Amino acid sequence: MSLLDGWWDDFFFGLLTVLQVFCIALVIAVVCGLLGASAKLSNSRLLRGIAQAYTIVFRGAPELLVLLLFYFGMAITLTWFVQVFDPSVKFIDLPPFWAGSIAIGLIVGAYMTETFRGAFLGVDRGQVEAARALSLKRHQIFRYVRFPQMWRLALPNFGNHMLSIMKDTALVSIIGLEEILFVAKMANSIIHRPFLLYMTVALIYLAVTTVITSVVAWLELRANRHLRGAR
Amino acid sequence: MNFDVSLIATSLPKILHGLGLTLNLLVVSTLIGLVLAVGILLMRLSKRAWLVWPAKAYIYFFRGTPLLVQLFVIYHGLPQFGFIRHSILWPILREPYWCSVIALSLNTAAYVSEILRGGVLGVDKGFVEAGKALGLSKFQRASRITAPLAVRLALPAYGNEIVSMLKSTALASTVTLMEMTGVARTIVADTFAPYEIFIAATIIYLVLVWIIQTGFSMIETYANRHARRT
Amino acid sequence: MTDIIVLEKMNKFYGTYHALKDVDLTIAKGEKVVVCGPSGSGKSTMIRCINRLEEHNSGRILVGGEELTDDEKKIDLVRREVGMVFQSFNLFPHMTVLENLTLAPRLVRRMPTPEAEAIAMKYLNRVRIPDQAHKYPSQLSGGQQQRVAIARALCMNPEVMLFDEPTSALDPEMISEVLDVMTDLAREGMTMVCVTHEMGFARSVADRIVFMDRGEIVEVSTPAEFFAAPKSERARTFLGQILAH
Numbered sequence: 197m198s199l200l201d202g203w204w205d206d207f208f209f210g211l212l213t214v215l216q217v218f219c220i221a222l223v224i225a226v227v228c229g230l231l232g233a234s235a236k237l238s239n240s241r242l243l244r245g246i247a248q249a250y251t252i253v254f255r256g257a258p259e260l261l262v263l264l265l266f267y268f269g270m271a272i273t274l275t276w277f278v279q280v281f282d283p284s285v286k287f288i289d290l291p292p293f294w295a296g297s298i299a300i301g302l303i304v305g306a307y308m309t310e311t312f313r314g315a316f317l318g319v320d321r322g323q324v325e326a327a328r329a330l331s332l333k334r335h336q337i338f339r340y341v342r343f344p345q346m347w348r349l350a351l352p353n354f355g356n357h358m359l360s361i362m363k364d365t366a367l368v369s370i371i372g373l374e375e376i377l378f379v380a381k382m383a384n385s386i387i388h389r390p391f392l393l394y395m396t397v398a399l400i401y402l403a404v405t406t407v408i409t410s411v412v413a414w415l416e417l418r419a420n421r422h423l424r425g426a427r
Numbered sequence: 428m429n430f431d432v433s434l435i436a437t438s439l440p441k442i443l444h445g446l447g448l449t450l451n452l453l454v455v456s457t458l459i460g461l462v463l464a465v466g467i468l469l470m471r472l473s474k475r476a477w478l479v480w481p482a483k484a485y486i487y488f489f490r491g492t493p494l495l496v497q498l499f500v501i502y503h504g505l506p507q508f509g510f511i512r513h514s515i516l517w518p519i520l521r522e523p524y525w526c527s528v529i530a531l532s533l534n535t536a537a538y539v540s541e542i543l544r545g546g547v548l549g550v551d552k553g554f555v556e557a558g559k560a561l562g563l564s565k566f567q568r569a570s571r572i573t574a575p576l577a578v579r580l581a582l583p584a585y586g587n588e589i590v591s592m593l594k595s596t597a598l599a600s601t602v603t604l605m606e607m608t609g610v611a612r613t614i615v616a617d618t619f620a621p622y623e624i625f626i627a628a629t630i631i632y633l634v635l636v637w638i639i640q641t642g643f644s645m646i647e648t649y650a651n652r653h654a655r656r657t
Numbered sequence: 658m659t660d661i662i663v664l665e666k667m668n669k670f671y672g673t674y675h676a677l678k679d680v681d682l683t684i685a686k687g688e689k690v691v692v693c694g695p696s697g698s699g700k701s702t703m704i705r706c707i708n709r710l711e712e713h714n715s716g717r718i719l720v721g722g723e724e725l726t727d728d729e730k731k732i733d734l735v736r737r738e739v740g741m742v743f744q745s746f747n748l749f750p751h752m753t754v755l756e757n758l759t760l761a762p763r764l765v766r767r768m769p770t771p772e773a774e775a776i777a778m779k780y781l782n783r784v785r786i787p788d789q790a791h792k793y794p795s796q797l798s799g800g801q802q803q804r805v806a807i808a809r810a811l812c813m814n815p816e817v818m819l820f821d822e823p824t825s826a827l828d829p830e831m832i833s834e835v836l837d838v839m840t841d842l843a844r845e846g847m848t849m850v851c852v853t854h855e856m857g858f859a860r861s862v863a864d865r866i867v868f869m870d871r872g873e874i875v876e877v878s879t880p881a882e883f884f885a886a887p888k889s890e891r892a893r894t895f896l897g898q899i900l901a902h
Binding site for chain 2: 390
């Protein structure tokens with residue numbers, strides 16, 4: 197393991213990069229998920245159609261493909277766009293960090309759409325009816341009755357989506373992002389210990405996913421605390 | 428920027444050259460993975476701690492790390508060891524194809540064993556008790572009552588896992604395999620037309636996903652024919 | 658009369674909770690015993706110990722002279738001779754009625770299929786639903802499903818039939834069809850142990866009524882004695898509550 201001395205710094209910064217991608221992708225995914233779910237639940241056929249197309253495409257296409265499409269596609273689009281204003285520019289690309297974060301966010305956002313939609317529909321109708329009978333307004337019903345219960349229903353799947361985002365970040369190394377897998381590749385060309393390096397990457401990911409799983413488990417306990425023990 | 432719609436159409440057949448390998452990877456890994464998954468499930472459900480522990484550790488590792496990293500450990504990492512390079516397995520382990528199959532199989536086995544476990548846990552205890560009360564042996568209860576019901580419960584999740592596997596085959600392109608994504612990447616490198624080519628590839632994948640989902644829908648309907656929809 | 662079931666100083670704990678306390682009971686061949694009492698009294702637990710769906714912690718249980726222990730073979734032998742009908746029927750949902758009935762005879766008694774099917778049809782006739790043989794449980798009403806469950810248990814030709822609140826999960830209009838079948842069974846001489854709240858059935862069919870409360874057998878009497886003048890305070894309270902409506 198002393199072989200890795202000198203590389204720990206790079207791994208550390210690679211990990212920070214991974215965590216940053218994770219956070220940005222997570223925010224994008226949640227936003228897309230909420231928008232998608234409300235579109236799917238809306239009365240507008242157009243919105244439902246768009247949301248349906250979104251979930252079908254982004255859940256059906258391989259993550260790597262979406263990532264490559266987004267990265268190279270955006271490069272072409274941006275280059276063309278900037279060349280309109282400044283023809284001397286040869287090539288501009290969206291930095292891998294952003295391309296990766298946005299692409300992953302869009303992909304997992306499609307899964308979150310389904311999760312949020314399912315959670316919304318899963319709230320006991322009887323409770324909503326009771327709230328209406330008590331003459332609560334729609335937004336009040338959402339805030340006090342629907343949302344707290346949706347959260348509980350969505351939590352397990354939400355946890356899985358977070359794990360997906362985490363693991364998908366490894367793919368961004370393919371388009372050149374200098375995160376831990378990329379660091380391992382570089383280090384390998386110098387110290388030639390691929391198994392050691394890649395297992396280290398695996399274990400770092402394992403550590404992070406373990407943390408996420410524990411946090412989600414704790415959140416689930418909290419969310420379900422008033423459901424236990426009614427005899 | 429010119430977006431050439433016809434390029435989408437003309438690239439489709441070229442990308443389809445990779446379809447054979449994509450399906451090959453999918454089918455072989457699914458089958459091997461399923462066999463492994465049943466083994467791991469039995470270990471996981473066993474009463475003997477020395478069987479449960481390795482199964483749990485296996486599942487923990489393969490579900491907690493990215494498939495891409497697992498692939499790299501196997502393809503790039505194993506050659507680090509002399510004893511592997513000189514073993515009789517070397518002709519297999521140096522091949523990107525077999526490394527991809529191994530990585531995909533090991534990975535899916537972890538997920539499928541948990542899916543099957545979910546099915547087993549979902550079987551109503553009452554049915555098993557009725558089996559006990561009738562005098563059926565443990566093996567008879569497991570094979571005639573638990574297993575058939577568990578499989579039915581697991582079908583939807585298993586269908587999703589197969590779709591997931593299909594998408595995972597794309598990662599084989601990172602270790603030089605020319606399945607569909609690999610072919611697409613090569614074409615893009617030549618033509619500098621990422622949108623058209625990758626969209627074409629996406630269309631093919633979406634069609635395959637649709638086929639898998641429809642197939643599973645039919646299987647699920649058939650398997651649940653005993654349950655009336657009230 | 659031979660004693661077919663003997664419970665001797667039986668105790669059962671769930672962790673620290675003492676579910677059954679020093680239960681002593683003998684049931685003779687051909688006897689019909691109704692077990693009643695408030696919920697949580699241990700009635701279901703007691704009969705589930707008889708076919709080892711629950712394990713007793715101390716004391717002895719003898720079925721047909723064989724003592725129930727951890728010995729798997731003994732347990733299997735006992736289960737062949739003891740039939741059980743559950744509150745939630747527990748018919749195998751993925752098998753037809755006929756398949757439900759023939760499964761155990763074929764697998765456990767190794768009966769050839771035609772013979773098993775003949776026996777199955779005989780019992781389906783007994784419970785008056787021969788025409789449902791090829792339906793799936795989900796296609797039958799609750800009362801029909803429970804009658805199938807009774808037939809399924811009978812197909813193994815048991816010495817004793819245990820009933821764990823067989824009508825509690827049924828809609829009121831279906832209770833009598835099941836009780837009728839149970840009454841017929843009683844008249845034909847089957848040894849029966851029934852946990853039930855159906856006091857009318859108890860009064861007309863039972864040879865003895867066992868009243869349980871909080872894990873103990875409080876009172877054992879004939880129906881006449883029990884309903885007219887219960888000996889214990891707790892039994893009086895229970896009857897007051899249950900017969901009030």
